[in-house]
Amino acid sequence: MTAVTRPTASRPVSPLRALLTMTGMEARLLTREWAPMLFAFVFPPMMMLVLAGVFASDNGPEFLGLNGTDYYIAAYLAVPISAMTLIGLPVALAGYRERGVLRRLSASGQSQLTVIGAQVLVTALLVVLGAGLVLAVAAPVYGLPPVDDLAGVVGAFALGAGMLLTLGVALGLAVGTARSAQALGLLLFMPMWLLGGGGPPPGVMTGPMQTIADFLPLTPVTTAVRDAWLGSGDLGEPLLLTAAWLAGGLVLVAALRRRRARE
Amino acid sequence: MCRAVRLARLEGMKPQTLSRTAPQSRPPTPGAGADHGPGLATDQADSAGRATDTVIDVRGLTKTYGDRSVIRGLDLSVSRGEIFGILGPNGAGKTTTVEAIQGLRRVDAGHLRVLGLDPFRDRQRLRSQVGSQLQSSSLPERLRVGEALRTFARLAGDVVDWREALDTWGLTSLRRSAFGGLSGGERQRLFIALALVNDPQVVFLDELTQGLDPAARRETWALIRQIRDRGATVVLVSHYMDEVEQLADRAAVLHDGRITACDTPANLVALADGAVRTRFTLRAGEHPGRLDQLPGVVLVAREGRRTEVVGDRTTPVLVAAELARVGILPEDLTVVRPSLEDVFVQLTSGEVAA
Numbered sequence: 001m002t003a004v005t006r007p008t009a010s011r012p013v014s015p016l017r018a019l020l021t022m023t024g025m026e027a028r029l030l031t032r033e034w035a036p037m038l039f040a041f042v043f044p045p046m047m048m049l050v051l052a053g054v055f056a057s058d059n060g061p062e063f064l065g066l067n068g069t070d071y072y073i074a075a076y077l078a079v080p081i082s083a084m085t086l087i088g089l090p091v092a093l094a095g096y097r098e099r100g101v102l103r104r105l106s107a108s109g110q111s112q113l114t115v116i117g118a119q120v121l122v123t124a125l126l127v128v129l130g131a132g133l134v135l136a137v138a139a140p141v142y143g144l145p146p147v148d149d150l151a152g153v154v155g156a157f158a159l160g161a162g163m164l165l166t167l168g169v170a171l172g173l174a175v176g177t178a179r180s181a182q183a184l185g186l187l188l189f190m191p192m193w194l195l196g197g198g199g200p201p202p203g204v205m206t207g208p209m210q211t212i213a214d215f216l217p218l219t220p221v222t223t224a225v226r227d228a229w230l231g232s233g234d235l236g237e238p239l240l241l242t243a244a245w246l247a248g249g250l251v252l253v254a255a256l257r258r259r260r261a262r263e
Numbered sequence: 264m265c266r267a268v269r270l271a272r273l274e275g276m277k278p279q280t281l282s283r284t285a286p287q288s289r290p291p292t293p294g295a296g297a298d299h300g301p302g303l304a305t306d307q308a309d310s311a312g313r314a315t316d317t318v319i320d321v322r323g324l325t326k327t328y329g330d331r332s333v334i335r336g337l338d339l340s341v342s343r344g345e346i347f348g349i350l351g352p353n354g355a356g357k358t359t360t361v362e363a364i365q366g367l368r369r370v371d372a373g374h375l376r377v378l379g380l381d382p383f384r385d386r387q388r389l390r391s392q393v394g395s396q397l398q399s400s401s402l403p404e405r406l407r408v409g410e411a412l413r414t415f416a417r418l419a420g421d422v423v424d425w426r427e428a429l430d431t432w433g434l435t436s437l438r439r440s441a442f443g444g445l446s447g448g449e450r451q452r453l454f455i456a457l458a459l460v461n462d463p464q465v466v467f468l469d470e471l472t473q474g475l476d477p478a479a480r481r482e483t484w485a486l487i488r489q490i491r492d493r494g495a496t497v498v499l500v501s502h503y504m505d506e507v508e509q510l511a512d513r514a515a516v517l518h519d520g521r522i523t524a525c526d527t528p529a530n531l532v533a534l535a536d537g538a539v540r541t542r543f544t545l546r547a548g549e550h551p552g553r554l555d556q557l558p559g560v561v562l563v564a565r566e567g568r569r570t571e572v573v574g575d576r577t578t579p580v581l582v583a584a585e586l587a588r589v590g591i592l593p594e595d596l597t598v599v600r601p602s603l604e605d606v607f608v609q610l611t612s613g614e615v616a617a
Contacts, residue, residue: 013420021417032405100400107397109390
């Protein structure tokens with residue numbers, strides 16, 4: 001008769017400590033792997049510089065009665081959110097699964113949620129840095145327009161970042177390889193940027209363009225940030241739409257995690 | 264069926280292995296470790312005081328992917344302190360089996376216990392007792408060796424000093440090297456160090472030496488023995504026969520989702536019904552007499568001065584004695600016995616061996 005030995009105690013590390021440890025590791029890695037994020041950092045301030053300059057004298061109905069420069073500076077505060085969350089985050093997450101890093105961490109008892117949480121925290125930091133870069137470039141060149149509702153700007157920015165981070169995680173879980181994540185991420189980013197606030201103003205868009213824009217998740221975010229900053233509209237509807245996208249994203253992430261767990 | 268090793272049989276069959284298998288006493292871990300657990304007090308022990316308790320107990324393990332049945336009612340049992348090899352051709356279900364035992368893969372049916380815990384229900388509790396090196400797993404390319412060990416040690420609750428682990432596994436000079444720049448052997452050393460960073464009682468090593476050059480493989484073998492000598496039980500998944508023959512105290516051959524044989528490598532080799540070949544070269548004028556009359560000899564083949572005597576396991580001794588008796592002392596006498604590979608091919612015939 002042989003007996004099965006039972007361990008008398010375990011030595012679990014707290015989930016918060018695990019998350020902080022993983023976030024620290026991810027942040028260190030980011031300082032060495034910044035090249036793939038270069039586009040996400042450079043593109044928004046570059047486009048903002050061009051468009052805010054070109055439409056400096058416009059303040060017609062196509063810009064909802066706002067000054068073109070102010071319109072683009074406010075809108076481009078939100079553009080780095082989509083750049084970081086759709087171009088950087090999914091590639092990192094899908095790459096980890098593809099290369100077996102998630103398996104390695106999972107074998108060490110780390111929940112996939114810890115890894116996702118660390119990636120989300122690091123990307124959130126990049127989003128803040130990216131938005132800060134837009135402001136830092138805009139301020140000396142064009143000057144920043146006065147903020148009408150600071151709490152509204154911060155709230156809309158944070159809710160929008162949370163929503164797009166969730167969609168970025170969903171994309172990272174949905175695709176099998178880093179290459180697919182990169183291709184799909186760019187494919188999602190480009191129309192969001194172009195029609196969702198970073199391209200032509202709503203007043204010059206054709207009907208179909210406007211309809212597509214209404215169904216893009218970045219549109220309510222740029223609208224809410226811009227309206228809160230410039231006092232140009234009611235925040236209720238865009239914030240509600242952003243929250244709806246967030247809820248949809250969370251459901252999608254939960255479903256994708258369940259699917260991955262069955263593999 | 265592959266039950267826990269019976270020491271009496273081991274003593275009889277493989278004394279040299281038995282002396283290797285006696286693990287050093289595991290250093291007591293405060294508040295943890297089975298050495299203080301209730302199970303060990305009632306366990307059997309051999310004459311040297313070695314406990315023979317079961318650390319892994321699997322019965323009726325079944326797993327299907329869609330309509331493809333990968334594991335079909337697999338039973339196995341691994342004892343404390345042994346290196347247990349799992350052999351099998353590609354697609355035999357080796358990785359699925361060890362990942363299921365670690366709770367990393369859901370199973371359709373079966374009773375699984377590792378250190379008395381259910382790998383799924385008690386997964387988090389078990390993780391602190393189990394070390395693992397998974398096939399096709401990796402680390403971020405830019406992560407440095409020191410950072411990897413420090414991070415994994417912290418995630419494991421800092422039960423092992425990561426600087427000491429660097430030193431133990433010969434990684435100190437690589438501390439600032441990025442994972443992406445390491446050689447195959449260096450990566451495996453790091454994976455072993457990471458697998459042991461929680462001071463585990465059971466360590467799973469899946470295809471650890473795949474893709475390594477012969478020197479790096481032998482270096483890794485020494486590390487695997489070192490793990491066992493530190494007191495851990497090792498489950499070694501491999502498709503290299505020589506590796507299992509060299510390292511494992513017992514091995515199971517997995518084929519078509521079942522275990523077709525499970526024993527010490529020596530006993531597994533004895534299962535082979537292959538012939539033993541004795542080869543030597545005669546000098547001019549030497550005539551060895553009637554070797555074909557010796558007991559057990561089935562064939563004597565000559566090609567020029569090269570001679571091959573085919574017979575059973577006692578044939579080489581009889582041939583050598585006969586040659587010496589007539590004054591022939593060939594300097595190149597070699598014996599080719601059936602290997603674990605021969606047994607493997609026989610047991611898994613019909614499949615392409617990995």
